[in-house]
Amino acid sequence: MLTEDGLYRVVLEMLHRAEITLPGDVTRALKRALNRGRNPIAKLQLELMLKNLKVAKKMDVPICQDTGTFTFFVQIGRKLQLNFDLRDVLTRAVTEATLKVPLRTNVVDPITRKPMKSNTGEGQPNIHIELVEGNEFQIDLLVRGSGAENCGRLFMLGPTAGSDGVKQAVLTTLREAGGKPCPPTIVGVGIGGTMETACVGAKRALLRSLKKPNSDPALAKLERKIELAANRLDIGPMGLGGRTTVLGVRIEKATSHTASLPVAVAFQCWAARRASAKLVNGEPRLVEP
Amino acid sequence: MKPTRLTPPLSEPDIRKLRTGDLVSITGKIVTARDKAYTRAISDAKLPVKLQGGIVYHCGPLAKRTPxxxxxxxAxxxxxxxxxxxxxxxVKLTGVRALIGKGGVGEKVAGQLARLGCVYLAFPGGTGALAAKSVAKIEGVFWRDLGIPEALWVLRVRDFGPLVVAIDTRGDNIYLDQKRWN
Known part of the structure; x- marks a missing residue:
């Protein structure tokens, strides 16, 4: 059964695990990048990143001091009845994790810049809820550092820009960002929909493991094409040059107005921190993100 | 390549010898500063810590209070x-000789740093756990009212590195090499 306490404990564990270890697909992609190209500085950056992962795990401390803000994607089966306040559970888990992991207090008022307590406040944590069939329940977490967050872009392209227009939008964003979003990044691209669906799609796309190709063959091909072009930009690890600028490109698509083509680009830094949990035999459990 | 050891305070000739692509490590005192501390420093010149010949680290550490x-x-x-x-x-106001950060600075700023005799040293972003291991001691913290990440933290570090000299005092800039693709 999905109880308030059970969910709270699982979300707390998700936050802890996401901050201290990276998902296996990301670590493997970083290791593969070590053997790409001959730039010694690029190699050094990747070696330090991998060494850092070992230190963080061993010392049980956050990988990055920018422990970020939190975006949760929650899928709730329409047959499920939650007899608790979901937002309250997620907020309490973030508050507790801030003290216990510990996390840096990053959340401030946007105008006065006054720090908020425990990384919570209006709109924090950020929660997207989707209703699904049956008794399913899944919760996915993205940890968002501001280096990557600040380099995101929304393009309202002309309706006939096509897949080449999408590719150019991503490459423009990558060039402008340079070393700032902590490359090699994972690039989330939201194509179509409206302004906000493109942005949310770009973020949700970042949840998909680097092992999984896009289920739509045309989009899988476009992802591969953009990835190859991106890795020819010579931005490289931390913008110091090299052949690995992105670890992967992840696209989500939605239908749009006949006169519109919104394209949103969201980065996830190399420290691509994420975690997932779902109901397994009726109990919330952490699953491979 | 073995990193060259830098021990602040640094002199101008020390810094002018460094070239992009060189590796260095730091042993000694460094001071963190970012957005809010920068703004305060240039509006109110009374710095609580001496930075002449010093090294400023663009960093907002995750720190915890212990007994x-x-x-x-x-960090x-x-x-x-x-x-x-x-x-x-x-940099002009404080007399800092080296900045440590990630992602580099803009083209115009890189030129200004070169003229002022200040180098830019890169350490990979996201490697907070590794960097924290080089911190031997916190010597002090000032301007706490700015918030934990924004305060000035005076850190004594040991063999912090390897850092890459990414912008040198001749104005060479590793980050701009990518421009050849534009």
Whole structure:
């Protein structure tokens, strides 16, 4: 059964695990990048990143001091009845994790810049809820550092820009960002929909493991094409040059107005921190993100 | 390549010898500063710590209070370019000889740093746990009212590196090499 306490404990564990270890697909992609190209500085950056992962795990401390803000994607089966306040559970888990992991207090008022307590406040944590069939329940977490967050872009392209227009939008964003979003990044691209669906799609796309190709063959091909072009930009690890600028490109698509083509680009830094949990035999459990 | 050891305070000739692509490590005192501390420093010149010949680290550490005092938990670099509008003014005012950060600074700022005799040293972003291991001691924290990440943390580091000299005093800039693809 999905109880308030059970969910709270699982979300707390998700936050802890996401901050201290990276998902296996990301670590493997970083290791593969070590053997790409001959730039010694690029190699050094990747070696330090991998060494850092070992230190963080061993010392049980956050990988990055920018422990970020939190975006949760929650899928709730329409047959499920939650007899608790979901937002309250997620907020309490973030508050507790801030003290216990510990996390840096990053959340401030946007105008006065006054720090908020425990990384919570209006709109924090950020929660997207989707209703699904049956008794399913899944919760996915993205940890968002501001280096990557600040380099995101929304393009309202002309309706006939096509897949080449999408590719150019991503490459423009990558060039402008340079070393700032902590490359090699994972690039989330939201194509179509409206302004906000493109942005949310770009973020949700970042949840998909680097092992999984896009289920739509045309989009899988476009992802591969953009990835190859991106890795020819010579931005490289931390913008110091090299052949690995992105670890992967992840696209989500939605239908749009006949006169519109919104394209949103969201980065996830190399420290691509994420975690997932779902109901397994009726109990919330952490699953491979 | 073995990193060259830098021990602040640094002299101008020490810094002018460094070239892009060189590796260095730091042993001694460094001071963190980012957006809010920069803004305060240039508006109110009374710095609580001497930075002449010093090294400023663009970093907002994750620190926790323990019974024996503050402890740095994770302390990697932050995006340096956020401070670009006042970067040169800050360096001129304080007499800093090296900045440590990630992502580099804008082309114009890089030129200003070169003229002022200040190098830019890069450490990979996101490597907070590794960087924290080089912090031997917190010597002090000032301007706490700015918030934990924004305060000035005076850190004594040991063999912090290897850092890459990414912008040198001749104005060479590793980050701009990517421009050949534009």
């Amino acid at each position: 024996s005092g503050w402890k740095v938990v994770s 990697g670099p932050t995006t340096s370019a956020r401070m670009d509008q006042i970067q040169a003014k800050f």
